[in-house]
Amino acid sequence: MAHLFLFTLLALSSSLPSIFAAHTASLHLRLTHVDSGQPFSSTGRIHRLVQRSHHRRKVLESRLANNSSASFNVLLKASMFDYFIEYSIGTPKLPVTGVLDTGSEVVWAKCQPCEQCDHKGISIYDPSKSSTFSKLPCSSPLYDYQPLKSVSVPKCEYVYVYGSAMINGFLATEMFSLGAESPTVNLTFGCNRLVKGTFSGASGVVDLGQGKLSLVSQLNLGRFSYCLTPFKSSSKSHLLLGDLASAKKASSGEVQSTPFLNATDQYYVAMRGISIGGNLLPIPASVFEYNKEESTGVLVDSGTGQTQLPQSAFDVIKKELQSLVGLRVKDMSKTVGLDLCFGLSSWPPPPLPDMVFHFDNGADMRMPQMNYMFADKRTRAYCLVMRPGQNGDKLTIIGNYQQQNMHIIYDVASRMLRFESTPCESF
Structure with a gap:
């Protein structure tokens, strides 16, 4: 055997069982x-x-x-x-x-x-x-x-x-x-x-x-x-791996599905926009457009920690969060290394609404505050765990910090990414 x-x-034949x-x-x-x-x-x-x-x-x-x-x-x-x-x-x-x-x-x-x-x-x-x-x-x-x-x-x-x-x-x-x-x-x-x-x-x-x-x-x-x-x-x-990698909430309709893009060995998906608290941000869909030759588009990756966005998209998110948080921006690039941090004068930090990544097929990746913000009581830091690309780079990478408490299913046979919110500590 x-x-x-x-x-x-x-x-070398993937078609063989x-x-x-x-x-x-x-x-x-x-x-x-x-x-x-x-x-x-x-x-x-x-x-x-x-x-x-x-x-x-x-x-x-x-x-x-x-x-x-x-x-x-x-x-x-x-x-x-x-x-x-x-x-x-x-x-x-x-x-x-x-x-x-x-x-x-x-x-x-x-x-x-x-x-x-x-x-x-x-x-x-x-x-x-x-x-x-x-x-x-x-x-x-x-x-x-x-x-x-x-x-x-x-x-x-x-x-x-x-x-x-x-x-x-x-x-x-x-x-x-x-x-x-x-x-x-x-x-x-x-x-x-x-x-x-x-x-x-x-x-x-x-x-x-x-x-x-x-x-x-x-x-x-x-x-x-x-x-x-x-x-x-x-x-x-x-x-x-295999049959166990199935949605837990399929019967409830809470499972989101979006197709993988063809002609690539990487896990690319089509993202159409980003919203915060139900407010669709003014980011053109072309910012996330996939182009194999130019290495642009949106990748889902288990090995990247923080989500990384084109500069233009990051700037829009930064402006929206500054408006919502209402606190002074604090430079913590040396201690924390993140590009947008607020200084806290009291604890806990102000609550923020969900951020949602909108994908093809009507799939919405809904992220609560803990999935995109980092809060530390000791240093009084309240930071966005995302970063902009450099030199006009238009590659978007969806990192694992944003995937906390989500069951992420790579349905390779059907060429679909599926995901559902779930408490992973009791998975």
């Missing part, structure tokens, strides 16, 4: 936030989120532009991703920690011996100690997969760029187990012996994008979903 699964993967598909109905995994259990203040955590978001934007822009040129001097000391997932690799099984990413194209692991790898507190996979490891031959067509930048075909190597970071290794197959109740499956993955950049606390990456080497494509997942607990919560978040 394992040989049949391996043949299915190497055939996956052995794993029959087992995904009960697969419910836990996600750990990168700062969970760390001794950071609320302000410290939001500052780290801002730093990661800034770097993450560069990662996505690099991927969208197919740009292999990068400077690999990464100053960010924290991980460039927000959520970890526990799984195991090899025979015997080696428990490892990977980062969840919906914006890349390859599942990979750090492999021994690994140059410039951060080994502190994490397990590094050693292929020489696994009886089920198999290196792909140099003739494999996977080395011609466009996102993998071949640097030495005779040596069967590739380079994959994450903005200002990169990985270098070779392709192989190995047995993976994604959870205690998960079947062991044979995946094609990147075995990396050179990692430049910071992947702190992670042994690798579990990719949920739509490329042919992603987990979604290799396991033929029709859908997956996640539910992210609140920013200040200590509870783990949730990841569901």
Whole structure:
């Protein structure tokens, strides 16, 4: 059976059924936030989120532009991703920690011996100690997969760029187990012996994008979903694969659905406008228009912390919030790192109405105050957790801070994004 699964993967055909598909109905995994259990203040955590978001934007822009040129001097000391997932690799099984990413194209692991790898507190996979490891031959067509930048075909190597970071290794197959109740499956993955950049606390990456080497494509997942607990919560978040990734409130009509845009491996959606408290803001729909060649449009991303908007859209939101809050603007760029903050003279901060992102198909992503504002009693900060793009950039990225307490369903088979508000701590 394992040989049949391996043949299915190497055939590179997403139309072939996956052995794993029959087992995904009960697969419910836990996600750990990168700062969970760390001794950071609320302000410290939001500052780290801002730093990661800034770097993450560069990662996505690099991927969208197919740009292999990068400077690999990464100053960010924290991980460039927000959520970890526990799984195991090899025979015997080696428990490892990977980062969840919906914006890349390859599942990979750090492999021994690994140059410039951060080994502190994490397990590094050693292929020489696994009886089920198999290196792909140099003739494999996977080395011609466009996102993998071949640097030495005779040596069967590739380079994959994450903005200002990169990985270098070779392709192989190995047995993976994604959870205690998960079947062991044979995946094609990147075995990396050179990692430049910071992947702190992670042994690798579990990719949920739509490329042919992603987990979604290799396991033929029709859908997956996640539910992210609140920013200040200590509870783990949730990841569901396969049949379990279904709407909880389908019968009540509270589920919103909007189509993914075609002709892209990224999760683009069409956004038509933004409102606050029922007031549709004067932002032209053209600001959010998708254009593949110009890398513009609206991306939904699990790895970006704060939502990032074109400057013109951000300015309209900023003006509206200044009018609603009625407090003086306070420069907290050095301590918090956010672009719009108000200074509080008393506690609690003034209440604000819901903000709504309006998408195609009449889908409305309704966000309460906690999903777009950050309030800290100690520093008296009251800040918008969104930022503008730079240099006329028109890419919009909907970040995970805005996705708190939402069940986000990526219905890949139907090409639909579905979402519903729900308390993720009791999911």
